[in-house]
Amino acid sequence: MSLQSINRAERRNRRLMKLWAGVILVFLYLPIIAVFIASFSNLRFFVFPFQEWSIRWYRAVLSSLEIQQYLQNSLLVAGAVTIISVILAVFGALAFARYPWRGRGVYQRVLLLPIFFPQAVLGLAILMWLSWLGITPGWKTAVFAHLVWIVPIVTLIISIRIYGFDPSLEEAAYDLGASRRQVFLDVTLPLLWPGIFSGALFAFLLSWGNFPLSVYTSGVDQTVPEWMYSRMVAGYTPQVPALGALTVIVAIFLLFGAYALSRWWQRRQARNGNDQ
Amino acid sequence: MAPILELVDVHKMFGDFVALERINLEIHDGEFVTIVGPSGSGKTTLIRMLVGMDQPTTGNILLRGERINEIHANQRPTCMVFQSLALFPHRSVGENIEFPLKIRAVPKASRRARAMELLKQLHLPESFYHKGIHQCSGGERQRVALARALAFDPEILFFDEPLSALDYRLRKTLEKELKAIQRSTGKTFVYITHSIEEAMVMSDRIAILRSGRMVQVGTPDEIYHRPRDAFVAQFMGEINRFSVQKASDGTLTDTDTGVRYQAPTRVADADGTALMIRPEQIRLLPEGEHMDNVLSGVLTQSYSLGSRTQYQVSVDGRTVLVELLGRANAGVGDAVRIGWPADSAMLLKA
Structure with missing residues (x-):
């Protein structure tokens, strides 16, 4: 085969690959785009194509006291889950990835099980357990249920970071006279920071969007996804896609903000000390 | 003169495996001693015990006559330059060098003065103080790691073959520099390596380790001209x-x-x-x-x-x-x- 025809085949392959990637992206994002479109409809019922564009449902969402309460519940649950899961996961990840101990192999395998357990079943199981213990479901029990599912994920994310840095850094600090506590605060924690940050982000977003666990365990303190579901089942209003769209926008800002922050962090590392 | 470091019948087992067999060695104040052995000879196990990150199964390690077997690495007046150097990537060169002083709560001004002194001693320009670790070349990192260890002011400075990753010429230069620094500071250096060449250039005495046993200890000339066995x-x-x-x-x-x-x-x-x-x-x-x-x-x-x-x-x-x-x-x-x-x-x- 001539060099030219190889080049031509190469170019064709690249075009096909781009096309493929584009098709996949459209397939993945079309539902979200559909939600955005639906949220701008002027009509109460979903008819496509719609006659008139409007932002009245966004106004309705932002002024609704009812929705504010759901937002508050969701924020409360997601905030608590983020803080608790990060603290548990940092130490869990150190046990997972750094220190050799009896039973570590078992721990590493068992830790992942809750992720693979169907969430609806997990939620029901937790609800049954709560009722057996006589605990009334509320936002605190929802936090607990979310933690069961989210802590393993955050642990894994932070573990990756731990695998990525040389354990002799901790040994060196210890050898240079630092106490265990100083080693943790001066060396381990700063090096883990990027992992902790992305772990926290995951924890927040996973808890914020969770439906199957919340529906069983949040009791009276319903969250945003629960409200959306109940409105889809009965009493549809375009406030649902409007709120959904708003949530997505906030999540996008959060992710881009996080990306910008991590880039800033890398740049700061790249010239660390220079700006003192 | 009493030895600064003494190993008396130091024995180390991992399960049934004998990693080190009754090691005896005396190291004197101001000496440059290199422990040489092929990989798997037990030299890493030995140095980990010497710095306090592991303990002998039986036998004693004596520092100026005092038993230090169970004393942790962070309580010993000795420190080590690691094979990977273990420089803190999130800290500047200056902060790395000052780390042991910061741990001892030395005030900022005198910490900085000492760091500057060490940079000068190791032929690094003062502007390095603010540099990031990954902006330094391999040879510069070696010097920073050595400066950090010297800032600790150890009674004995251990080295876990830190030069092994460098190219030949740079290694030769640093070997001689290391020897010169050892002379000028008068400190006791204990170096481990698999490279006999490295050992010959720098050491006052060489100890040869083979499958967990100390085969021969002597000056480079003694060992070269009168080896104990094949x-x-x-x-x-x-x-x-x-x-x-x-x-x-x-x-x-x-x-x-x-x-x-x-x-x-x-x-x-x-x-x-x-x-x-x-x-x-x-x-x-x-x-x-x-x-x-x-x-x-x-x-x-x-x-x-x-x-x-x-x-x-x-x-x-x-x-x-x-x-x-x-x-x-x-x-x-x-x-x-x-x-x-x-x-x-x-x-x-x-």
Whole structure:
């Protein structure tokens, strides 16, 4: 085969690959785009194509006291889950990835099980357990249920970071006279920071969007996804896609903000000390 | 003078595996001692115990006469330069050097002054103080790691082959610098490496470790010229080895070829069965010249080593290495005679 025809085949392959990637992206994002479109409809019922564009449902969402309460519940649950899961996961990840101990192999395998357990079943199981213990479901029990599912994920994310840095850094600090506590605060924690940050982000977003666990365990303190579901089942209003769209926008800002922050962090590392 | 560090019958087991077998070693104040061994010889296990990151199963480690077996690394007045250097990537060069001082709560101003002093001592410009670690080259990182260890002001400074990742020329430069710094600071340096070359350049004394045992301890010259056994002799550099049997009259017979050799008068080991001669001790003999031991063969290869040339001579199907300053008159394919005086060979235990 001539060099030219190889080049031509190469170019064709690249075009096909781009096309493929584009098709996949459209397939993945079309539902979200559909939600955005639906949220701008002027009509109460979903008819496509719609006659008139409007932002009245966004106004309705932002002024609704009812929705504010759901937002508050969701924020409360997601905030608590983020803080608790990060603290548990940092130490869990150190046990997972750094220190050799009896039973570590078992721990590493068992830790992942809750992720693979169907969430609806997990939620029901937790609800049954709560009722057996006589605990009334509320936002605190929802936090607990979310933690069961989210802590393993955050642990894994932070573990990756731990695998990525040389354990002799901790040994060196210890050898240079630092106490265990100083080693943790001066060396381990700063090096883990990027992992902790992305772990926290995951924890927040996973808890914020969770439906199957919340529906069983949040009791009276319903969250945003629960409200959306109940409105889809009965009493549809375009406030649902409007709120959904708003949530997505906030999540996008959060992710881009996080990306910008991590880039800033890398740049700061790249010239660390220079700006003192 | 009492030794600064003493190992008394230090024994280390991992399960049933004997990692170190009854190691005895004395290291004196201001000495540069290198522990050399091939990989798997137990040198890493040994240094981890010396710095306090592991403990011997039995035996004692004494620092100025006091037992320190169970004292943790962060409580010992010694420290180590790690193989990976273990410089903190999230800290500047200055902060790295000041780390041990910060741990001791030394005020910022004197910390900085000391860091500047150390940068100067290690031939690094003051502007490095604010540099990031990954902006430094391999050689600069070595110096920063050494500066950090010196800032700790240890009684003994340990090294876990930190130079192994560098290219040859830089390594040679740093070896000499390290030796110079050891002289000027007067500190005791204990270095471990697998490279005997590195050990020869820097050390006052070398200890050779083989499968968990200390085979020989001595000055570089002692070990090079009077190795205790065939392993040490081979470890110290290329050497020709003939298996021999000793007759009652003292002559040696080659067990492979039946050739008789004249034995060296100074014999390290009376039951030695390995006759060993360094390539540079063997000469190519011109026609008519005689020596205690002479072999005939064919010159099969020649390698230039810069100032010297190494030849391979095939003798009775075996290859003998000969090394000369400059070049020989013979070329590849020529029949040659090689010979060595009896006393330049060593008769050692196999």
